[in-house]
Amino acid sequence: MPHFFFNKKLILLLIGMVFLVALISFSLRERTNATLPEQIIKDTVGVAQSIVAKPANYITGVINNIDSLLNTYEENKRLKARLDEYAAVQAEASDLKSDIKKFQELMDKSESLKAYDPIHATVIARNPDQWEEKIILDKGSSHGVEKNMAVMTAKGLVGKVTLVTPFTSEVELLYTNNPNYRVSAMVQGDNQAYGLIEGYDKERNELIMKRIDSRQTVKKGQQVVSSGLGGIFPKNVPIGEITEVSTDDNGLTKMAYIKPSADFSILDYVVIAKRSATTIDGSDGNTSNEDLTHPQKGKEEAE
Amino acid sequence: MVRFLIPAVAVLLFLVEPEFAMLSPIEVKGQIFYLVPRFLILYLIFISIYYSRQRAVMYGLFFGVLYDVFYIDIIGLYSVLFPLVCFLAGSIVKVIHQHLVVTTTISVVLVAILEFILYQFFYLIDFTTIPLSDFLRSRLLPTIIANALFLMILGWAFKYLINARVLQRAREVS
Numbered sequence: 514m515p516h517f518f519f520n521k522k523l524i525l526l527l528i529g530m531v532f533l534v535a536l537i538s539f540s541l542r543e544r545t546n547a548t549l550p551e552q553i554i555k556d557t558v559g560v561a562q563s564i565v566a567k568p569a570n571y572i573t574g575v576i577n578n579i580d581s582l583l584n585t586y587e588e589n590k591r592l593k594a595r596l597d598e599y600a601a602v603q604a605e606a607s608d609l610k611s612d613i614k615k616f617q618e619l620m621d622k623s624e625s626l627k628a629y630d631p632i633h634a635t636v637i638a639r640n641p642d643q644w645e646e647k648i649i650l651d652k653g654s655s656h657g658v659e660k661n662m663a664v665m666t667a668k669g670l671v672g673k674v675t676l677v678t679p680f681t682s683e684v685e686l687l688y689t690n691n692p693n694y695r696v697s698a699m700v701q702g703d704n705q706a707y708g709l710i711e712g713y714d715k716e717r718n719e720l721i722m723k724r725i726d727s728r729q730t731v732k733k734g735q736q737v738v739s740s741g742l743g744g745i746f747p748k749n750v751p752i753g754e755i756t757e758v759s760t761d762d763n764g765l766t767k768m769a770y771i772k773p774s775a776d777f778s779i780l781d782y783v784v785i786a787k788r789s790a791t792t793i794d795g796s797d798g799n800t801s802n803e804d805l806t807h808p809q810k811g812k813e814e815a816e
Numbered sequence: 817m818v819r820f821l822i823p824a825v826a827v828l829l830f831l832v833e834p835e836f837a838m839l840s841p842i843e844v845k846g847q848i849f850y851l852v853p854r855f856l857i858l859y860l861i862f863i864s865i866y867y868s869r870q871r872a873v874m875y876g877l878f879f880g881v882l883y884d885v886f887y888i889d890i891i892g893l894y895s896v897l898f899p900l901v902c903f904l905a906g907s908i909v910k911v912i913h914q915h916l917v918v919t920t921t922i923s924v925v926l927v928a929i930l931e932f933i934l935y936q937f938f939y940l941i942d943f944t945t946i947p948l949s950d951f952l953r954s955r956l957l958p959t960i961i962a963n964a965l966f967l968m969i970l971g972w973a974f975k976y977l978i979n980a981r982v983l984q985r986a987r988e989v990s
């Protein structure tokens with residue numbers, strides 16, 4: 514009898530293992546939507562989480578305030594120096610704005626890649642095990658959030674929405690290992706150089722911008738913004754500043770290291786940008802981790 | 817009252833964990849350290865040690881599923897590892913002495929093992945590419961230190977709460 518019992522346990526264990534592997538491979542598959550039970554769990558936990566997040570955000574806010582209070586003197590000095598430039602810049606800006614308006618009227622162009630409707634959201638959680646760079650927001654599809662929308666703070670681009678449930682949404686941050694996570698970017702300057710933000714350097718903690726035309730001159734200190742050409746993000750969202758320029762692996766194009774302008778360590782309030790111009794829902798490799806940049810390598814590994 | 821306090825604390829720890837995760841990673845002298853809060857599993861290990869192994873495994877399964885669905889979208893990872901860790905803790909404690917220092921050490925070691933298994937898993941499925949030495953230096957060590965600190969501060973409180981529940985149950989039975 515005990516022998517039989519042991520066997521039963523063993524069989525149960527085996528069935529459990531098979532079930533587990535099936536479940537993991539099912540959830541690892543590229544999925545565009547969460548299943549219904551998942552959505553229910555996500556929404557329920559999300560509501561509870563947002564209640565807890567409120568006092569937590571308040572406390573971090575207070576700490577930030579104290580921190581900035583300590584830097585007031587330094588900051589004030591710096592700002593005063595900038596203030597003189599400000600008047601001139603503002604005059605120029607209003608001049609340019611009226612120019613743009615005139616040109617737009619001339620060209621009969623109403624839609625701009627820059628325009629977007631902001632949806633304000635609170636960060637309710639960050640993936641605690643930190644293997645994937647992910648945050649969870651308290652706004653979902655019932656608030657008009659859709660997959661692949663750009664997420665940013667006042668300082669710059671943070672990431673994009675990867676999964677939406679009715680009351681929560683998941684954001685994959687720019688700091689990701691996913692090789693298919695690309696953002697079409699542009700270097701601001703006299704002649705605009707275009708490139709793609711692809712991945713980031715772990716040691717330097719900076720983003721990498723690749724595929725910049727080697728004829729373009731790109732210098733350290735120039736600002737990088739989103740170009741809006743990827744079809745998903747609005748134009749002119751700041752991404753960061755170039756810290757170093759070098760040649761790409763194959764020597765045909767340039768690449769640049771970019772220090773992101775958004776502060777990723779403390780994210781509490783973000784803006785989800787709903788682009789006004791037509792968006793395409795395309796994303797490389799369906800936001801999977803499959804390496805499309807080096808398909809050969811992937812194939813070899815599979816074989 | 818105490819009866820509901822035990823699951824309530826577990827829920828609270830589950831919800832508080834990601835808030836602490838927002839403080840990480842920290843940068844010290846140009847080096848980046850990841851601190852992974854593992855408060856919930858530490859608490860469940862304590863339940864397993866001082867209260868009931870079976871109960872801890874049940875809690876582990878429940879919160880493991882929540883963890884999988886809400887945070888990492890890979891179902892079947894934490895929902896297996898959490899109960900497994902609780903089961904191990906409950907089994908180990910049958911052969912050793914239940915002093916707070918000993919149990920704290922066991923809990924931290926179990927969390928380190930959990931973290932290591934997770935690293936191996938994520939390395940296997942290409943979610944991370946960092947080499948083992950980097951993992952040990954920038955993740956495992958800081959995580960162990962942070963969680964050991966947490967347990968040193970709150971371990972006695974967990975033990976106190978769980979003992980209160982055990983006493984209450986003993987009274988109910990008699």
